[in-house]
Amino acid sequence: MDDKNSVNAEYMIDISDMYKIYKMGDNEVRALNGVNVKIKHKEFVSIIGPSGSGKSTLMNMIGCLDTPTSGTYYIDGKEVSKLRDDEQAKIRNQKIGFIFQQYNLLPKLTVEENVELPLIYAGVSGVKRKELIKTALSRVGLYDRRHHKPSELSGGQQQRVSIARALAARPPMILADEPTGALDSKTGTEVLEMLKELHKEGKTIVLITHDNKIAHEAERIIRIMDGKIVFDSLIDGDKNEVNV
Amino acid sequence: MNFSQAFKMGMKSIMSSKLRTFLTMLGIIIGVCAVIILVSVVQGSTGSITDQISSLGANSISVMLTGNNKAKTVEYEELLEFAEENPDYIQYVVPNMSLSGVTVKYMNTNSSVSVTGTTPEYITIKDREISEGRFINSSDIRDRRKVAIIGSYNAQDLFGFESPIDKQIKLNGQIYTIVGVFEEKADSEEASDDDLVVIPYTAGRLLFNTSKISSYTVWATTPESSEQAADMLENFLFKKLGDEDGYRVFAVSSMLDAIDEITGTMTLLTAGIAGISLLVGGIGIMNIMLVSVTERTREIGIRKAIGARRFNILSQFLIESVVVSCMGGLVGIVLGIAGSVTIGMLMGVNAFPQVSVMLAAFLFSAMVGIFFGWAPANKASKLNPIDALHAD
Numbered sequence: 001m002d003d004k005n006s007v008n009a010e011y012m013i014d015i016s017d018m019y020k021i022y023k024m025g026d027n028e029v030r031a032l033n034g035v036n037v038k039i040k041h042k043e044f045v046s047i048i049g050p051s052g053s054g055k056s057t058l059m060n061m062i063g064c065l066d067t068p069t070s071g072t073y074y075i076d077g078k079e080v081s082k083l084r085d086d087e088q089a090k091i092r093n094q095k096i097g098f099i100f101q102q103y104n105l106l107p108k109l110t111v112e113e114n115v116e117l118p119l120i121y122a123g124v125s126g127v128k129r130k131e132l133i134k135t136a137l138s139r140v141g142l143y144d145r146r147h148h149k150p151s152e153l154s155g156g157q158q159q160r161v162s163i164a165r166a167l168a169a170r171p172p173m174i175l176a177d178e179p180t181g182a183l184d185s186k187t188g189t190e191v192l193e194m195l196k197e198l199h200k201e202g203k204t205i206v207l208i209t210h211d212n213k214i215a216h217e218a219e220r221i222i223r224i225m226d227g228k229i230v231f232d233s234l235i236d237g238d239k240n241e242v243n244v
Numbered sequence: 245m246n247f248s249q250a251f252k253m254g255m256k257s258i259m260s261s262k263l264r265t266f267l268t269m270l271g272i273i274i275g276v277c278a279v280i281i282l283v284s285v286v287q288g289s290t291g292s293i294t295d296q297i298s299s300l301g302a303n304s305i306s307v308m309l310t311g312n313n314k315a316k317t318v319e320y321e322e323l324l325e326f327a328e329e330n331p332d333y334i335q336y337v338v339p340n341m342s343l344s345g346v347t348v349k350y351m352n353t354n355s356s357v358s359v360t361g362t363t364p365e366y367i368t369i370k371d372r373e374i375s376e377g378r379f380i381n382s383s384d385i386r387d388r389r390k391v392a393i394i395g396s397y398n399a400q401d402l403f404g405f406e407s408p409i410d411k412q413i414k415l416n417g418q419i420y421t422i423v424g425v426f427e428e429k430a431d432s433e434e435a436s437d438d439d440l441v442v443i444p445y446t447a448g449r450l451l452f453n454t455s456k457i458s459s460y461t462v463w464a465t466t467p468e469s470s471e472q473a474a475d476m477l478e479n480f481l482f483k484k485l486g487d488e489d490g491y492r493v494f495a496v497s498s499m500l501d502a503i504d505e506i507t508g509t510m511t512l513l514t515a516g517i518a519g520i521s522l523l524v525g526g527i528g529i530m531n532i533m534l535v536s537v538t539e540r541t542r543e544i545g546i547r548k549a550i551g552a553r554r555f556n557i558l559s560q561f562l563i564e565s566v567v568v569s570c571m572g573g574l575v576g577i578v579l580g581i582a583g584s585v586t587i588g589m590l591m592g593v594n595a596f597p598q599v600s601v602m603l604a605a606f607l608f609s610a611m612v613g614i615f616f617g618w619a620p621a622n623k624a625s626k627l628n629p630i631d632a633l634h635a636d
């Protein structure tokens with residue numbers, strides 16, 4: 001656990017020539033069609049593109065949730081395809097915090113138990129878990145709701161629980177797939193502010209969105225279209241894109 | 245993640261899906277319960293048949309002379325002689341004359357009994373005791389004394405609380421003196437083993453209206469030799485009578501063998517039916533598990549996404565199915581015992597289940613429950629997290 005924030009390689013994420021091809025009978029869908037992307041440690045990147053362009057597919061690859069048809073992927077210097085199932089689980093547990101558009105909370109567990117899950121799988125002791133749960137839930141302002149079931153909370157509150165769950169094990173990277181997609185603009189802004197804060201604390205953030213305005217809150221924008229990266233630019237202090 | 249964590253997680257899951265837990269358990273409960281009741285009741289009733297037959301005595305051989313051929317007959321003395329020549333096989337030859345519907349009268353009390361005319365060995369081979377007075381002795385036989393030993397039912401029926409000893413009764417009008425009372429064996433009920441009158445066979449000529457003895461109980465020296473003794477008797481009788489239809493010889497031990505065979509077949513049959521009910525229970529469990537598998541697959545996807553290893557998933561689900569199956573099995577055993585005992589009581593047999601039956605039913609259904617609970621989880625745990633997450 002103690003080396004997980006240490007930097008093993010120049011890039012947190014280093015993907016080259018990645019393809020993900022779904023074969024449906026005769027025709028095939030190239031969800032990823034030769035993607036090359038490098039993301040540095042502590043960078044805040046947003047990935048933007050129209051519906052069906054392959055954003056979620058890319059994020060699933062980055063999160064070690066799916067296997068590509070071909071291509072190589074190094075996460076913090078480790079080649080993912082060479083890792084065993086259990087080692088990938090360990091990476092998801094310790095290096096990545098996921099925030100999904102549909103929250104993906106376990107409906108039968110309480111808020112507290114949901115946040116506790118990644119800590120249990122990380123082997124954190126009971127006392128320490130209580131402490132980390134309190135920190136994470138207080139941060140999203142839901143500690144007093146810890147005994148509620150997710151279904152008893154509003155959408156925005158559920159998304160905050162899932163943020164707390166992503167933060168609990170203190171991973172160095174947060175992957176968020178349309179975290180504001182199901183929220184109104186006010187709660188959406190709150191979530192966004194939280195991500196910016198986390199970035200300031202030194203976490204790598206990858207934010208997927210189809211909203212241009214939200215995308216411009218990041219340091220860097222990657223535009224994706226039909227499974228290909230078509231544009232990759234930095235954002236300056238005045239929120240203007242600067243080509244590199 | 246250690247065992248106690250996995251256990252807590254499994255229990256949490258059980259407690260949070262009470263309906264699913266209950267339905268799964270129901271399959272196991274019904275399976276275990278049905279098997280225990282079925283097997284115990286069948287074993288109990290065949291057991292009681294075996295008990296009844298072996299109460300006749302495994303040494304016992306019944307010999308009946310059925311022919312009416314006056315010229316060729318076998319006398320009691322000839323059978324005794326044959327027995328003396330074969331002491332390794334035959335211990336006693338006991339005549340068994342009997343007549344039912346005999347009117348017994350004492351003072352003004354009348355009733356109907358069956359009377360047996362026999363010898364002193366009768367009490368040994370029937371394994372009876374005398375509670376008051378004595379049994380027939382050899383001088384009764386020799387002197388043709390008109391003495392009688394009566395059952396405890398008859399003693400109560402005729403004499404109430406008086407002692408019957410030395411009282412005189414009339415059997416179909418002939419006067420007999422009571423010299424003994426049998427010890428109670430069947431709660432002194434009418435038409436039971438306690439309702440009987442025994443007299444010396446030599447005294448009963450007038451009562452039985454014949455001096456010909458057509459039924460004997462031959463007592464083999466050991467239970468093991470009884471079948472061979474029966475064969476020897478048959479040979480002897482065939483030589484004497486020259487007619488296979490003139491006699492019938494019948495060893496209780498060979499009947500017990502036949503019953504054993506029937507019991508074996510019955511047990512196999514029951515096991516078959518029991519197996520089917522377990523299978524039906526198993527299919528019930530499988531259905532519940534398959535219905536909940538989509539929900540569970542998504543759960544597994546989420547757990548994997550946030551870092552659960554395959555081992556974590558499998559141990560959680562395994563613990564879950566073990567706990568549910570074992571609880572169901574235990575409830576099934578309790579209900580099975582209750583059901584067997586109740587049905588056994590209604591049928592008048594001892595149907596308390598054997599431990600081996602309970603154990604076998606429990607183990608089988610626990611295994612079915614564990615397998616069907618665990619197999620879908622095992623399959624889902626091998627999926628890509630994203631495929632599990634997108635399951636619907």
Ligand SMILES: Nc1ncnc2c1ncn2[C@@H]1O[C@H](COP(=O)(O)OP(=O)(O)OP(=O)(O)O)[C@@H](O)[C@H]1O
Nearest residue numbers: 022029030031050051052053054055056057058210
């Ligand atoms: N399991 C699958 N089987 C077949 N095709 C798939 C599968 N998953 C994704 N696709 C296809 O891959 C392409 C990219 O999908 P993806 O979910 O990455 O899009 P997206 O950019 O996230 O879109 P949205 O903004 O609507 O979420 C789409 O054309 C989609 O139909």
Ligand SMILES: [Mg+2]
Nearest residue numbers: 055056057177
């Ligand atoms: Mg998407």
